[in-house]
Amino acid sequence: MATTSSPAVGTRRFPAKLLLGLGIVLVLLGPALYVVQLRAKILTVPWYALAVGTAGVALLLLAALRRPSVWRIGALAVAGLVTGAEWYFVLSLSTVPAYTGPVEAGVAFPPFRTTLADGSVFNQDSMRGDQNTALVFFRGRW
Amino acid sequence: MTELGELERHHEEFARRNTRVVVASLEGTEDAKKTQADFPHLVVVADAQRGLSSVADAIHPRSGPERGDTSAPATLLVDRHGTVRWEYRPARFLTRLSPQELLAAIDQHVADSR
Numbered sequence: 001m002a003t004t005s006s007p008a009v010g011t012r013r014f015p016a017k018l019l020l021g022l023g024i025v026l027v028l029l030g031p032a033l034y035v036v037q038l039r040a041k042i043l044t045v046p047w048y049a050l051a052v053g054t055a056g057v058a059l060l061l062l063a064a065l066r067r068p069s070v071w072r073i074g075a076l077a078v079a080g081l082v083t084g085a086e087w088y089f090v091l092s093l094s095t096v097p098a099y100t101g102p103v104e105a106g107v108a109f110p111p112f113r114t115t116l117a118d119g120s121v122f123n124q125d126s127m128r129g130d131q132n133t134a135l136v137f138f139r140g141r142w
Numbered sequence: 143m144t145e146l147g148e149l150e151r152h153h154e155e156f157a158r159r160n161t162r163v164v165v166a167s168l169e170g171t172e173d174a175k176k177t178q179a180d181f182p183h184l185v186v187v188a189d190a191q192r193g194l195s196s197v198a199d200a201i202h203p204r205s206g207p208e209r210g211d212t213s214a215p216a217t218l219l220v221d222r223h224g225t226v227r228w229e230y231r232p233a234r235f236l237t238r239l240s241p242q243e244l245l246a247a248i249d250q251h252v253a254d255s256r
Contacts, residue, residue, distance in 0.1 A: 038144070041144050041147075041148055042240070043238040043240070045234055045237055094234040094235050094236050095234055096231070096233060096234060097202065099216075101197065101198060101199025102197065103197070103198050103199065103226055104226060104229075105226050105227060105228055107226055108225050109197075109220050109224055110197045112194045112196075112197040114187055114188070114192075114193035114194040115171065115187070115189075116186065116187055116188065117171065117174035117186040117188055119171060122164075122187055122194070124224055125224070127220045127222075128222065128223060129222055130222060131161060131162045132159070132161040132222050132227075132248070132252045133161065133162055133219070133220040133222075134161050134163045134217065134218075134219055134248065135164050135198070135217065135218040135220060136145070136149065136163060136164065136165045136217050137165075137166050137167065137195065137198065137200040137215055137216045137217070138145055138146060138165055138215065139167065139206070139212050139213050140167040140168065140169050141173050141177060142207050
């Protein structure tokens with residue numbers, strides 16, 4: 001009885017070309033979703049974008065292992081660099097130094113002196129009076 | 143500036159809680175004037191001399207343009223007696239409080255907010 005050889009089930013279901021395409025889409029999807037998030041004015045760490053990008057790199061790696069080619073290895077290298085940079089930005093560059101100051105809940109705000117936009121003085125006494133104060137530090141106009 | 147726009151948009155809800163929103167950065171008076179014009183219901187502090195930011199330890203070194211210092215995002219609730227009631231300091235500058243979260247914190251931590 002004659003037999004025919006066929007590709008392994010996993011290879012047939014997920015050919016390298018499909019893995020490559022899916023990987024590229026996932027790597028691009030992370031930043032695209034973050035843009036959508038920012039437009040929705042939601043200011044949180046986009047962990048999902050990192051996860052999606054990493055999954056994309058994993059698929060590109062699988063594609064390159066399954067059928068190595070210059071294109072697949074190049075795509076893997078570029079995607080790896082982009083996703084690595086995203087992880088570095090979130091885990092290192094965006095990290096704020098640990099707080100070591102004197103401000104503490106339940107304690108009077110320490111003495112200070114600064115100015116408002118109109119040049120008038122703003123100090124600890126300015127936060128006493130009829131109203132409560134929500135003091136928000138923002139990064140600036142840039 | 144997204145953060146300030148959202149705070150400005152909810153200014154009536156802060157007013158209902160007898161709370162004014164004071165926003166501070168390390169920028170000078172000229173930039174602060176522009177920010178004040180853009181967000182008239184917020185109180186803008188020009189803290190270029192760092193009198194407030196140093197005390198509040200809200201400075202992120204070398205994280206601004208040209209590796210200059212900038213403000214570390216932080217939100218402090220101070221009651222009308224000048225006592226700190228609550229503070230929020232995210233581990234990463236990508237994270238900020240939403241107005242809804244700040245309003246909830248006011249309701250929870252500032253007893254005479256209404």
